[in-house]
Amino acid sequence: MKFAVIGTGMMGCEHIRNLAHIPDVELVAVADPNEKPRDWALKACGDRFQPAVFEDYRALKALNLDAVIIASPNFTHIDVVRDLAETPFHLLLEKPMCTTLDDAREVIEIDESRQAMIWVALEYRYMSATTHFLQRLPEVGDLKMFFIREHRGPFLKKVGNWNRFNRNSGGTLVEKCCHFFDLMNLVTGAEPVTAFSSGSQDVNHLDEVYDGERSDILDNAFTIVEFDNGVRACLDLCMFAEGSPNEQELTATGSSGKLEVHIPDNQLSFSTRSGEHESYMVPHDPGIEFMGLHHGASYLEQKAFIDAIRSGQPPAVTTRDGFRSVAMGVAAQESIEHGQPVSIQVF
Ligand SMILES: NC(=O)c1ccc[n+]([C@@H]2O[C@H](COP(=O)([O-])OP(=O)(O)OC[C@H]3O[C@@H](n4cnc5c(N)ncnc54)[C@H](O)[C@@H]3O)[C@@H](O)[C@H]2O)c1
The missing domain is CATH 3.40.50.720 (NAD(P)-binding Rossmann-like Domain)
Structure with missing residues (x-):
């Protein structure tokens, strides 16, 4: 090939x-x-x-x-x-x-x-911790709330510094957070209907000026998304938290229990409302031949892409998925700009 x-x-x-x-x-x-x-x-x-x-x-x-x-x-x-x-x-x-x-x-x-x-x-769909989380998700019962935290360091430097400006990247909530909005869509299995977000550029890149123009990208935000099946999801993004022991945390809570996983330590815990509790480390997919910078996820996705070409299967992550994740990011950026919830009608 x-x-x-x-x-x-x-x-x-x-x-x-x-x-x-x-x-x-x-x-x-x-x-x-x-x-x-x-x-x-x-x-x-x-x-x-x-x-x-x-x-x-x-x-x-x-x-x-x-x-x-x-x-x-x-x-x-x-x-x-x-x-x-x-x-x-x-x-x-x-x-x-x-x-x-x-x-x-x-x-x-x-x-x-x-x-x-x-x-x-x-490719966040392909992280071993995420796929395992998705497999165990039905055990929470009727899902009601999904929470994602990303606490990490600032955006890395890019060639020509393109990622320092919203017009090049789409804005932080599109550029970075499309991954998390995609996970919200997967986890809820529903269509997003409203986004409400509060965020700003408070700490990072404040003194960065390129060709006379100051960087304008957000470095923190809380975003709440409501879905048409009644599930609500929340994203807590902070990009001046490089000391965090984990970059991402996913938590799903439903009528029967609560499921939580941390990345990259891959620690998963599940607890029921009646007090049972288990906690263990999710192993990396043994099929990963190259970890790269994304815990092997981009390798697994590329393998899946190649397998789909070879077998004539449709893409697992479609342009409609891509659109939905961008639309939610755009809605969240607009919500910050206008200080109001933004309605979303994707398809
Ligand atoms: N899946 C992930 O987790 C993930 C992680 C990082 C980046 N990305 C995405 O990958 C893409 C590249 O990001 P990056 O971090 O490698 O940035 P980068 O700046 O390191 O690399 C981008 C490259 O594209 C080149 N380029 C600029 N204009 C071009 C053009 N018109 N045609 C062809 N090449 C051009 C640049 O010279 C540069 O080498 C972005 O869309 C970014 O959002 C995805």
């Missing part, structure tokens, strides 16, 4: 390293407008691949490829998808699918017009 990777910064190189740990795939080309990332790509290939290297990803259209991984900055996703729309290549498109609702709608239209699949890379 012949692959190409577009955008070979941090995430593109993780994808290359994942590919290097998967048999029977070949990386035939990489494309990045910047020289340093092109060098990083070759380094990530090691002895396994000798790809052709392009500055402009549009050169890939002339190649004989099966699949393309798109790991360029968020605001470029729409142009890359538009440019590859007519190709027969399967696309693994990094999150967030797009930075705006109009662009995300267009990606759905493009997806529906082509034979090959578009799979949105929402």
